[in-house]
Amino acid sequence: MLLSLCLNLLPAVALAQAPCQQLTATGNSEYPPYLWRDPNHPEQLIGANADLLERLGQALGLKVVVRYAGPWSRAQEEVRTGRIDLLAGYFLTQARQQAMDFIAPAFLHTPSVVWVRQDSTLQYRGWGDLQGHNGGTLVSNSHGQQFDDYAKAHLSLEAVPSARQAFEKLLLKRNDYVIYEQYPGMALVRVLGMDRQLKVLQPPVSSEGLYLAISHASLCNQPALREALAQKMKEIVAGPLPGQLLKQNLERWQQQQEDEQRGQGK
Numbered sequence: 001m002l003l004s005l006c007l008n009l010l011p012a013v014a015l016a017q018a019p020c021q022q023l024t025a026t027g028n029s030e031y032p033p034y035l036w037r038d039p040n041h042p043e044q045l046i047g048a049n050a051d052l053l054e055r056l057g058q059a060l061g062l063k064v065v066v067r068y069a070g071p072w073s074r075a076q077e078e079v080r081t082g083r084i085d086l087l088a089g090y091f092l093t094q095a096r097q098q099a100m101d102f103i104a105p106a107f108l109h110t111p112s113v114v115w116v117r118q119d120s121t122l123q124y125r126g127w128g129d130l131q132g133h134n135g136g137t138l139v140s141n142s143h144g145q146q147f148d149d150y151a152k153a154h155l156s157l158e159a160v161p162s163a164r165q166a167f168e169k170l171l172l173k174r175n176d177y178v179i180y181e182q183y184p185g186m187a188l189v190r191v192l193g194m195d196r197q198l199k200v201l202q203p204p205v206s207s208e209g210l211y212l213a214i215s216h217a218s219l220c221n222q223p224a225l226r227e228a229l230a231q232k233m234k235e236i237v238a239g240p241l242p243g244q245l246l247k248q249n250l251e252r253w254q255q256q257q258e259d260e261q262r263g264q265g266k
Contacts, residue, residue: 020220023062025053025086026069026078030163032187033249034089034108034210037068039256044068047253048245049088049210052107055241056212059232071161073139082217089210091142099216103229105237106209108246112143114201115178115185117170122177124201130155136166136175143179144206151179163188171197179205187253 027035027049035047050066057064066088069075078084080099092102114130116122123129127150139159142148151157158175160166166178167189182200189195212229214221236242 020085020225021062023057023064023085023220025050025064025066025088026075026084027066027088027090028072028075028184029068029070030072030188031089031181031184032253033246034110034184035066036253039260042068045088046249048108048242048249051245051249052236052242053086053088053212056229056232056236059236060228071139072141073161076140079213079215080217082215082219085214085218085220087213087215090213091144091208092211093142093145093148096142096213100213101216101221101226103212103214103226103233105234106211107233107237107242108210109207110184110210111182111204111207112147112179113182113185113204115167115170115180115189115198116176116201117173118197118199120176120199122201124177126203127154127205130177133176134158134174136160136169136178138163138166138180141180142208144208147206164192167192167194167198177201183250187250191257 027045029035029037029045031047033047034049035045038044038046045066045068053064053066064086067084069078069084076087079087087100089108090096090100090102114124122133127147131154133156135155135157137157137159139161141159157179160169163180163185166175166180169175170178171194182204185200186195189198212233214226214229
């Protein structure tokens with residue numbers, strides 16, 4: 001009986017130890033030009049992060065499928081539980097390291113900024129100027145460890161599931177400001193027709209690196225894979241590819257919006 005039990009366990013053990021040939025990934029679907037839903041295949045995510053992951057996978061002989069998993073908070077939960085292997089673009093914090101391994105180095109950086117209405121009288125020069133005002137942010141979003149710690153201790157931030165909702169609350173004067181990443185925010189407010197109603201205050205509250213993160217619960221999370229991903233990521237980041245992909249996808253996003261507007265005008 002013991003021999004039979006051991007023989008039955010062998011395939012499962014071999015499968016667990018075998019290298020994964022396909023990885024699944026997801027991320028923030030409201031994050032152009034880094035990530036957004038493919039208008040032709042809405043179950044998939046496209047963008048600079050997705051393109052970089054595809055190149056990374058090709059270099060290692062892996063197929064990486066970047067798919068839509070719902071709002072940003074839901075996408076993070078899907079990876080935390082191991083139902084999806086990777087997050088394609090994640091700010092590094094101590095809390096997040098409890099659930100995921102971060103592949104260094106960061107492949108891109110993005111500033112997080114203060115968004116306000118055009119008629120706002122908020123005088124902003126630094127974090128302290130946000131105290132006493134009612135701010136907005138996204139559920140489970142981070143803007144770097146230092147700012148997160150400061151905000152938790154000193155600021156009043158109301159979290160909603162999507163950036164669209166955060167900006168809508170801002171226009172309805174239910175918030176005085178919103179903290180969100182600059183370039184995805186610029187792309188989104190343009191699509192929503194809010195670009196003349198909202199503005200960005202400088203300086204950024206933070207400028208954080210976007211990392212590839214693999215779930216502790218992923219069956220593919222093995223030391224050999226993490227080492228291979230990190231080594232290839234170092235090679236990619238040392239060259240011009242990340243910046244090129246960002247530029248290409250900004251143009252791609254803008255072209256899609258122009259095509260959509262032309263289609264609506266017919």
